[in-house]
Amino acid sequence: MSHFQFHLDAVDPATGARVGRWDTPHGTVETPAFMPVGTLATVKGLTPDQLQQTGAQMVLANTYHLALRPGAEVVAEMGGLHEFMQWKGPILTDSGGFQVFSLAPMRKLYEDKVVFRSHIDGSLLELSPAQCMRIQEQLGADCIMCLDECPPHDAPIEKIREAVDRTTVWASRCRDSHQRADQALFGIVQGATDQKMRERSAAGLRPLDFPGYAVGGLSVGEEPTEMYRTLDFTVPLLPTDRPRYLMGVGRPVDLLEGVLRGIDLFDCVMPTRNGRNATAFTSEGLLKLKNLKHRTDPTPVDPECECPVCRQFSRAYIRHLFMSKEMLGPILLSWHNLAFYQRLMRDLRSAIREGRSAEFRTDQLARWNRSV
Known part of the structure; x- marks a missing residue:
């Protein structure tokens, strides 16, 4: 074709x-x-x-x-x-x-x-x-x-x-x-x-x-x-x-x-569905934003992420949006989660080109298994 x-x-x-x-x-x-x-x-x-x-x-x-x-x-x-x-x-x-x-x-x-x-x-x-x-x-x-x-x-x-x-x-x-x-x-x-x-x-x-x-x-x-x-x-x-x-x-x-x-x-649908339910994918594993420990947390959703959400907003603010049932909360976490997935695919493409996809898998699984 x-x-x-x-x-x-x-x-x-x-x-x-x-x-x-x-x-x-x-x-x-x-x-x-x-x-x-x-x-x-x-x-x-x-x-x-x-x-x-x-x-x-x-x-x-x-x-x-x-x-x-x-x-x-x-x-x-x-x-x-x-x-x-x-x-x-x-x-x-x-x-x-x-x-x-x-x-x-x-x-x-x-x-x-x-x-x-x-x-x-x-x-x-x-x-x-x-x-x-x-x-x-x-x-x-x-x-x-x-x-x-x-x-x-x-x-x-x-x-x-x-x-x-x-x-x-x-x-x-x-x-x-x-x-x-x-x-x-x-x-x-x-x-x-x-x-x-x-x-x-x-x-x-x-x-x-x-x-x-x-x-x-x-x-x-x-x-x-x-x-x-x-x-x-x-x-x-x-x-x-x-x-x-x-x-x-x-x-x-x-x-x-x-x-x-x-x-x-x-x-x-997982990136957006999880985003609408206050769960973020991060470089260190899943992050549940409704947890009380994030009430005054000034850090971004994922410190390693450069998406607009992580550059501008804190975990405390996004938690506040969800607790207040503000529609911006699901929007921001969906945005971040989709950016996380795309970064994962970019990193995978680089690892494959460099012949290190197996090592990338080992390192990434170890990080995701950590508790956030």
Whole structure:
């Protein structure tokens, strides 16, 4: 695809961690990269300018939620997501496949489609592979995802096999329905934590020759060690010359472990969700700002951070905002947390280029395990 080029600049031979550049119609993404989640065409609490200041290169929006409101037709009429939300960089939209898992009580699954009952007004939303492509084409993201089925991690093996096979069939139909050359369509490898099912899924998707591949169905209740074990045998199944995207992950330690296993792209709501709940990520570990010990603490959230929040405001002030239920508190901590994630990815890219990703992991885990 002429609109998209993926270049690997360095691979750490000791770990398999990769540094690359992914050229898209709305700019180049340096990988590994973390994408903030903007479910409804907004990253909660931040303006696009503030989001850019965190170092974010690419953001994610949600097909299911945007199809319900304001509607894909409205977004298209307003010039597509980039114009609508005033984010000038690359955008990825997921397919609604995760909602097959997360909204299971509100949907019916068929061989050729999934039908949701809206959590807003009870209306029906039908997603077939063709309809999923049509919606994402209207939204106009740079990168779009095939419709897939994400099974629970503890589902019976028969159900996991059904989900894998349905995901493969739907991926083929998505590829055949997709029309826009300025969008990169990714296939999604499913299979829970079962190695044979992951191999079955990858074997079905690789011949479809997608410009990128995602690992779905992780961080859905399994233990972190199981997630890492699954990545150990799944990532080698993916093409080395395409971006690899681990969907919905996660904690800083999960990003670190994923990068060292060869993952290039991540997304998660955790930085902003924790920020709205008075919890900050710092170079020394988690910081809970509501704790009484921060009532008169003049230090910044993270003394090693150079984001605008840490340059200007004290822990005592941010705690006061939360205790007073002032909306600025969640905004400031979300801003800081996103900046923390972007700094982590920049530091990882530097470590990989210098062939010291394993040492970086050891040092960083030791620091995060300290109590703040």
